[in-house]
Amino acid sequence: MNKKIPASPPAARAPFPFSAIVGQDEMKLALLAACVDATIGGVLIIGDRGTGKSTGVRALAALLPGVEVVDSCPYRCAPERRAGLCPSCVAPAAKGAAAQARTRLAPVEVVDLPLGATEDRVAGALDLQRALSEGVKAFEPGLLARANRGFLYIDEVNLLEDHLVDLLLDVAATGENIVEREGISVRHPARFVLVGSGNPEEGELRPQLLDRFGLAVEVRTPTDLEERVEVVRRRDDYDRDPASFAAKWERADAALRRKIQAGRKRLAQGMPVADAVLRQAAALCMKLGTDGLRGELTLLRAARAVACLEGAREVGPAQLQRVARIALGHRLRKDPLDETASSFRVDRAVAETFAS
Numbered sequence: 335m336n337k338k339i340p341a342s343p344p345a346a347r348a349p350f351p352f353s354a355i356v357g358q359d360e361m362k363l364a365l366l367a368a369c370v371d372a373t374i375g376g377v378l379i380i381g382d383r384g385t386g387k388s389t390g391v392r393a394l395a396a397l398l399p400g401v402e403v404v405d406s407c408p409y410r411c412a413p414e415r416r417a418g419l420c421p422s423c424v425a426p427a428a429k430g431a432a433a434q435a436r437t438r439l440a441p442v443e444v445v446d447l448p449l450g451a452t453e454d455r456v457a458g459a460l461d462l463q464r465a466l467s468e469g470v471k472a473f474e475p476g477l478l479a480r481a482n483r484g485f486l487y488i489d490e491v492n493l494l495e496d497h498l499v500d501l502l503l504d505v506a507a508t509g510e511n512i513v514e515r516e517g518i519s520v521r522h523p524a525r526f527v528l529v530g531s532g533n534p535e536e537g538e539l540r541p542q543l544l545d546r547f548g549l550a551v552e553v554r555t556p557t558d559l560e561e562r563v564e565v566v567r568r569r570d571d572y573d574r575d576p577a578s579f580a581a582k583w584e585r586a587d588a589a590l591r592r593k594i595q596a597g598r599k600r601l602a603q604g605m606p607v608a609d610a611v612l613r614q615a616a617a618l619c620m621k622l623g624t625d626g627l628r629g630e631l632t633l634l635r636a637a638r639a640v641a642c643l644e645g646a647r648e649v650g651p652a653q654l655q656r657v658a659r660i661a662l663g664h665r666l667r668k669d670p671l672d673e674t675a676s677s678f679r680v681d682r683a684v685a686e687t688f689a690s
Contacts, residue, residue: 348577363656
């Protein structure tokens with residue numbers, strides 16, 4: 335009797351190349367800026383269905399350079415860090431042994447958070463299998479652990495349940511995930527870039543969650559005929575032969591990956607910002623009437639990330655103007671007497687601020 339050979343699993347489909355995305359320049363700029371500087375605070379992409387929101391986010395996974403992680407760590411801790419480590423890495427780091435730990439180069443995770451996910455799946459919970467078979471209270475990491483030092487993506491983020499929104503707000507504020515239930519107490523790092531997408535027709539975000547997104551982009555269906563034709567042509571080519579299409583754009587994606595790496599190095603070395611530029615950023619936020627100082631900080635960080643990405647010597651007015659709409663548009667107070675779209679209000683304030 336012949337032994338049946340199990341069929342090999344199908345090869346993973348090559349993701350749509352980031353460089354092949356037509357148009358949507360603000361979305362791509364926001365995502366690339368967040369890749370250079372994770373402290374910007376994440377990206378919210380709101381717009382019509384079928385405008386490339388999910389495609390752009392998923393293309394990041396293949397685009398981003400890998401990160402060095404401790405090989406045995408379930409939370410992807412960085413071997414060079416001395417603070418913000420998980421419990422298993424804290425003791426070796428205190429003894430100076432973290433740098434000698436076995437490491438590996440891991441791909442940057444882009445973790446999907448499904449709308450119907452339970453809190454246990456997101457935050458982690460008791461490992462029931464080990465508890466029943468071995469009688470051991472062990473922690474089973476959740477999606478937040480996988481997303482550490484990566485991206486957490488929520489499609490239809492405006493439909494996310496309130497208890498998960500509260501959890502994400504706590505983690506985003508502290509950079510740690512704390513689980514204390516079922517007889518376990520675990521604290522582990524959970525620093526990630528939060529990326530959300532959604533359709534405004536399906537509801538608005540809670541103000542607290544909206545405020546946590548550093549950048550917000552509004553994407554629209556292309557109105558230019560040639561651009562629409564090119565979008566359809568590239569998508570059709572990709573659907574017919576994903577591997578061949580991805581290979582065609584591999585060089586462009588590799589160049590963009592090197593650009594991100596160079597931008598991160600410039601950011602680490604320090605990108606100077608003149609006092610005059612800081613004054614312009616503050617003046618712009620004052621003119622728009624944004625609450626608090628988070629607007630100025632996000633505007634500055636985004637402008638600095640773009641300057642690093644472009645290889646500029648310092649942050650200038652040009653970078654502030656490029657990121658003003660995506661950094662400040664979602665922070666404007668709603669004026670019932672002014673029905674002007676937020677993007678036009680920002681553009682008008684930019685023109686007035688930088689004309690003087």
